[in-house]
Amino acid sequence: MPTWGRRLASGALAFHLVGILVGPLSLPPALLADYLRRVYSPYIEAAYLDNAYKFFAPDPGPSHLIRWTAVMPDGSRRQGLLPDRQQHWPRLFYHRHFMLSEFLAGQPDPNWDPDTPWERLPNSELQRLLARSFARHLLYKLGAQSVTLELIEHALPNPEQVQQGLRLDDPSLYRSRKLGTYRRRGE
Amino acid sequence: MLRGYLRELWHWWVDGWNRFWFSPADPATLGLLRALAGGMLLYTHAVWSLGLNDFFGPYSWVSPQAARELYRGDVPWSWFWHISSPTLLWLLHTAALVVMAMFALGLFSRVTAVLSWLCAVAYAHRVPGALFGLDQINAMLAMYLMLGPCGAAWSVDRWIARWRSGRPLPPAVPSTAANLAVRLIQVHMCVIYFFAGVSKLQGQSWWAGTALWGAVANLEYQTLDLTWMCHTPWLVALLTQATVWWELFFCVLVWPRLLRPLVLAFAVPLHLGIAVGMGMVTFGLVMLIGCASFVPPWLVRRLLGGGPAVPPAGVESGAPRAGRAMRRRRGARG
Numbered sequence A: 001m002p003t004w005g006r007r008l009a010s011g012a013l014a015f016h017l018v019g020i021l022v023g024p025l026s027l028p029p030a031l032l033a034d035y036l037r038r039v040y041s042p043y044i045e046a047a048y049l050d051n052a053y054k055f056f057a058p059d060p061g062p063s064h065l066i067r068w069t070a071v072m073p074d075g076s077r078r079q080g081l082l083p084d085r086q087q088h089w090p091r092l093f094y095h096r097h098f099m100l101s102e103f104l105a106g107q108p109d110p111n112w113d114p115d116t117p118w119e120r121l122p123n124s125e126l127q128r129l130l131a132r133s134f135a136r137h138l139l140y141k142l143g144a145q146s147v148t149l150e151l152i153e154h155a156l157p158n159p160e161q162v163q164q165g166l167r168l169d170d171p172s173l174y175r176s177r178k179l180g181t182y183r184r185r186g187e
Numbered sequence B: 001m002l003r004g005y006l007r008e009l010w011h012w013w014v015d016g017w018n019r020f021w022f023s024p025a026d027p028a029t030l031g032l033l034r035a036l037a038g039g040m041l042l043y044t045h046a047v048w049s050l051g052l053n054d055f056f057g058p059y060s061w062v063s064p065q066a067a068r069e070l071y072r073g074d075v076p077w078s079w080f081w082h083i084s085s086p087t088l089l090w091l092l093h094t095a096a097l098v099v100m101a102m103f104a105l106g107l108f109s110r111v112t113a114v115l116s117w118l119c120a121v122a123y124a125h126r127v128p129g130a131l132f133g134l135d136q137i138n139a140m141l142a143m144y145l146m147l148g149p150c151g152a153a154w155s156v157d158r159w160i161a162r163w164r165s166g167r168p169l170p171p172a173v174p175s176t177a178a179n180l181a182v183r184l185i186q187v188h189m190c191v192i193y194f195f196a197g198v199s200k201l202q203g204q205s206w207w208a209g210t211a212l213w214g215a216v217a218n219l220e221y222q223t224l225d226l227t228w229m230c231h232t233p234w235l236v237a238l239l240t241q242a243t244v245w246w247e248l249f250f251c252v253l254v255w256p257r258l259l260r261p262l263v264l265a266f267a268v269p270l271h272l273g274i275a276v277g278m279g280m281v282t283f284g285l286v287m288l289i290g291c292a293s294f295v296p297p298w299l300v301r302r303l304l305g306g307g308p309a310v311p312p313a314g315v316e317s318g319a320p321r322a323g324r325a326m327r328r329r330r331g332a333r334g
Helices: A003-027 A031-046 A091-105 A125-142 A157-163 B002-023 B030-056 B064-070 B086-105 B108-124 B135-147 B154-163 B177-203 B204-208 B209-217 B226-229 B231-255 B260-277 B282-295 B297-304 B319-334
Strands: A064-069 A078-081 A145-155 A173-181
Touching: A003 A031, A003 B177, A031 A091, A064 A125, A064 B319, A078 A091, A078 B002, A091 A125, A091 A145, A091 B030, A091 B282, A125 A145, A125 A173, A125 B064, A157 B226, B002 B177, B030 B086, B030 B108, B030 B135, B030 B282, B030 B297, B135 B177, B135 B282, B154 B177, B177 B204, B177 B231, B177 B282, B204 B209, B204 B226, B204 B231, B209 B226, B209 B231, B226 B231, B231 B260, B260 B282
Parallel strands: none
Antiparallel strands: A064 A078, A064 A145, A145 A173
16 A cells, blocks of 8 residues: 555554544543534434444443233224334344334433433423324324323342342333324324 | 654564555465355345335435435435335345345456445435444444455456366465455454443443443343343353453454454354344354454465465465465466
8 A cells, every 4th residue: 555545544544543432432521522522423324433432331220111902993902012022023123123112211301300210201302203103103003083191110129039030020110101192283 | 862763663564554454464364254244245235125214215214315414414425315216226125135135146346346336325325224243343344344455365267267277276376466355355354343332331230340241131132031141240240241351452462363362252252242142143153254354365265265275484374475485385386
């Protein structure tokens, strides 16, 4: 490789190598990452390099599901779960649906009061946006009149509880809160 | 004295940089990565077929309008924003799968590599909310594979070239681009593991040694019942902290020749454990594909049985020296 080519490639490499650090450095927000982001945003967002790589961090937590209840035009009701092991197969397809419910649950109101019980937490703007979109999908797909969505949190039992015989699907580990009821036109 | 030190430091840095990035390498490792990553891209995107309209249609789970609002105005490119016809959606999806199949097989590799990367990114940008680590690694691998001659080994392109010439082809020419592509994957894997490890230190359970229990006791992830671990807290603590330390120090320990096999050997149970225990087979495998970038070309040839498979002389078994060794061998044959 000629020297000029090597210099050019080195410059591009240096630019790129700093770029792949911006995503991980930005979560949680950091001053340096903010400055870098001004330069790098167009590049890392276009190339899908804006990722934090925080797998199962900072702590593995409870999982989240969405229960939907649809009222059909004949008045009958249909229920479903997001994700649903019986319906969503293969596992990657199940995981895509699981990520949807986790994504919605992971958008809490930035001003939430930690003293408010989880069941009574107000849904954030982004949660309402996603819930509306999920409901619209179900209304369209099922041809339903209305859809009610509930967010379910499935807590993790500690080892001592499991030693004492608590099952992972024990009802005491679940709690839920309503996301909303959505009709064909508007909420 | 300071000037002398700085001059020596500068030369050391430049020489090391040039040797690391710009030494020609046998494309055997790159070819293997193309086949594996291409296969994973194909499978990952084929699974979208089960719910193409559910995820990419106008009334998808995350509708185009909702996705645009999620991006808060900075909507990343994707051709899916402009498609509302189910027929066109299926046509493009089928074309993407064909491109990825060709890429995995190594047919018109240089073109299909670029197209596969574009497809991977276009899909990812359209479905915020349904993504996870698998998609990040898929796109990363596709991006770097298109920079090198990823069809120069273990490919249909190579088979066609041999068929046209009518006789066995000489070993693939060592290439700077092959080394550059593999090096970028290696460095990116180091960045991924380092930040995966650092971010775990922000969590109390990883530090305390209980985090693995959080994965074991999560019914929605569980595919293998490992709750017997509630009786062996020491094992949970050992595996939790081994994971964190391994991720943190991967970026250092994977480079020395003697430590590399050990570091990579730890990746196998770790990622297969995630695959089998937590049902994340694709994620576990794609991380192992990324780790395979550290397997030197001579070893890839020895394992797959194509062409000369002699470890390079000296102590280093990484890509650049393998390239030099190959040139020496070619020179010896005249």
